[in-house]
Amino acid sequence: MAERSLDSIVVLTGAGISTESGVPTFRGEDGLWRQYRAQELATPGAFHRNPTLVWEWYDWRRGLIAGCEPNAAHHTLAEMDRYCQDFVLITQNVDDLHQRAGSRRVVQLHGNIWQVRCVAESTAFENHDVPLPQIPPTCSCGALLRPHVVWFGESLDPDMLTTAYQAVEGCQLMLVVGTSAVVQPAASVPVMAKDRGAYLIEVNVERTPLSPWADEVILGPAAEELPKLWARLKEAM
Numbered sequence: 625m626a627e628r629s630l631d632s633i634v635v636l637t638g639a640g641i642s643t644e645s646g647v648p649t650f651r652g653e654d655g656l657w658r659q660y661r662a663q664e665l666a667t668p669g670a671f672h673r674n675p676t677l678v679w680e681w682y683d684w685r686r687g688l689i690a691g692c693e694p695n696a697a698h699h700t701l702a703e704m705d706r707y708c709q710d711f712v713l714i715t716q717n718v719d720d721l722h723q724r725a726g727s728r729r730v731v732q733l734h735g736n737i738w739q740v741r742c743v744a745e746s747t748a749f750e751n752h753d754v755p756l757p758q759i760p761p762t763c764s765c766g767a768l769l770r771p772h773v774v775w776f777g778e779s780l781d782p783d784m785l786t787t788a789y790q791a792v793e794g795c796q797l798m799l800v801v802g803t804s805a806v807v808q809p810a811a812s813v814p815v816m817a818k819d820r821g822a823y824l825i826e827v828n829v830e831r832t833p834l835s836p837w838a839d840e841v842i843l844g845p846a847a848e849e850l851p852k853l854w855a856r857l858k859e860a861m
């Protein structure tokens with residue numbers, strides 16, 4: 625990889641980066657909650673049918689995330705953010721572990737679990753209650769509140785998507801960490817970066833549909849592999 629690769633870095637993270645902090649992934653063995661799979665609860669239809677059930681799941685996840693700490697992978701990305709002038713961290717994660725590790729430029733493509741939105745007024749605001757005093761929570765106008773996250777079948781915030789696409793335009797290094805790379809449009813971001821000439825590195829405990837596109841696939845836990853990778857990249861500068 626050319627020395628100048630560290631000038632402009634874009635990172636895409638997924639649930640796997642938070643595994644070692646104790647946050648379960650969506651797919652695979654640990655991606656279960658009671659008898660439900662995340663994909664069955666994270667839909668507008670599920671919320672319409674049973675807002676209490678969906679909110680119980682979010683309340684459980686919020687409590688879990690509140691008790692977790694950023695791991696070495698989050699901290700490494702925060703250091704990269706401080707180090708590199710042109711750096712964008714795109715995450716599919718709705719937890720706040722990147723921000724708590726000190727990352728400043730975070731694009732949360734799928735929203736933020738610490739924000740809620742009124743279904744009638746569409747206004748979103750912060751809510752850090754753990755546990756929620758009332759399930760399902762309601763707005764002062766009387767309507768239901770929902771998590772301010774993007775569910776299956778919903779569109780992403782167009783501004784965030786534009787920021788993500790613009791970031792990959794001039795990017796020299798695209799780093800993809802802990803995502804199964806199956807959910808669109810997030811999964812298209814690294815492919816787009818690669819098409820535009822970026823060097824693509826994937827860090828995951830297993831190969832993904834993105835692996836054949838990658839210039840390097842690093843197989844291993846992110847909290848172990850990212851600090852090593854960053855040390856190597858800095859040396860190459």
Ligand code: APR
Binds near residue numbers: 828
């Ligand atoms: N280090 C690196 N990668 C890991 C680790 C680890 N310690 N543990 C698990 N992984 C990898 C898994 O191999 C898998 O490829 O993390 C990935 C997690 O995949 P998913 O659970 O599918 O999570 P993600 O890709 O973020 O899902 C995308 O789907 O359910 C929706 O909106 C939700 O944002 C989410 C989106």
